[in-house]
Amino acid sequence: MMNHPLVKWIDHRLPIITLMNKELNEYPTPRNLNYWWNFGSLAGIILVIMILTGIVLAMQYTPHKDYAFDSVERIMRDVNFGWMLRYIHANGASFFFIVVYIHIFRGLYYGSYKAPRELLWMIGVVILIVMMATAFMGYVLPWGQMSFWGATVITNLFSAVPVFGEAIVTWLWGGFSVDNATLNRFFALHYLLPFVLVAIVVLHLWALHRFGSNNPLGIDAKGPQDKIPFNPYYTIKDAFGLGVCLIFFAWFVFFAPNYLGHPDNYIPANPLSTPAHIVPEWYFLPFYAILRSIDNKLLGVVAMFASIFVLFILPWLDRSPVRSGKFRPIFKLFFWVLVLDCIVLGICGAKPAEGKWLYISRIGTFWYFLHFFVIIPLLGILERPRPLPASISEPVLKAPAE
């Protein structure tokens, strides 16, 4: 194909074909990547799925408080394949978060945030935050009870800002409560932000390709013998992973489409009555638990934001020169405790904030910050890592023949 005269004509004037060939085809990749490395490309594909289904949904959706709920019901009942597109979009948001959370924990375990990939990691945290904003605003669009009250509670987080809080919230709402103006702007932003995400993902990949992928051993490639071309080796591995992911995805979309949702969102929004238990979408639950674990409005909000922002400074909190958790026996243990802690916080976030759940979420919140601010820095100094292999290919070549 590269030799077709038209391709050559274009490539000479705009070397986009050369660029794509270099970055997506020949691109040298460590030869030892395991399946945890599939989740980045999966996230990219889900973003594309969200944009495609979102655009056609937007053609049928009405961003007005009197029509939004009914327009979504019309999508479900009357629009050709509307039910499927909406269920793909709604469950796609959940899968997006599953995949991205696994992707992040992969980075945490293998030390992918360490030099020289700090900026790559920080751009990833920005992606997470923009994703959260997008998903939050998307959930408001169907204008059900959870949409409305979720929007009210989350926008009110900003009222905790000293002095300007009230003015900021009024500005966010465009009124004195969550109302039509709010719905309208959330729709505008929900349409915009995914395209902003695409741009940030390009930066993410640009930073990635500067030094190439990290790998399960966390050591740098010593030469061409440690790398293989992306295509066909990793295209095929990613394609296989995609197939597996889509099987689970299809199961949710076709057999349990509302399992991850909340039934109250099928009740139209009512500004005069708050549902007995407001719970956010599952992917926000750990953060919600942190918010509620502190009995002070401002501090609760600060802790919640801090739990995400701490990821920005993680590359400087972890001073250990060894990247991969494989060679860090104590770090590895605490890594799994952190995973457990996040799951426990997620469960607490779904329960009412009282009695034993409140205590558990307080312990969970305490541990979360202890992990990042005390355990990680101390391990960097105190832990003795196991010896590292001399190169990526060494463990393979030295392994006893079977």
Next chain:
Amino acid sequence: MGVVATGAAVWPLADSMNPSAEVLALASTEVDLSPVAEGQRISVFWRGKPVFVDRRTAEQIKAAEEVPMDELPDPQLDEARVQKPEWLVLVGVCTHLGCIPLGQKTGEPRGEYGGWFCPCHGSHYDTSGRIRKGPAPLNLEVPPYSFVEDEVILIG
């Protein structure tokens, strides 16, 4: 220079997101209080939020007036929160994160202090609408209102 010019360019964009003229114009509501019996609570709609009107009983007023100030997270005398002690008028929005507290309808929980209870994160308000327990930092807001007649108020 550049900063001023950028500011001048960004301000109209940002300010366009603030409440528009027609939203500001809808800002007052008149309420006839005569049908409300002693001990009864009603909700009216003002600026997209509920306003609670509570015709308090003598015991409720007494309870509200007798609370020592040092027991209150946001200290305020009951008399500073009402124009006529019988009528308590409040914005029915929890000062924590904006849920509507329970207690307006008969049978709903009124919390440990007999006023209102917010189920979202467990805030308790007393018979003067003051915060007593839970994460909310402030008392329920008293909206601007005036008695246009003996039993008619204008909110806003």
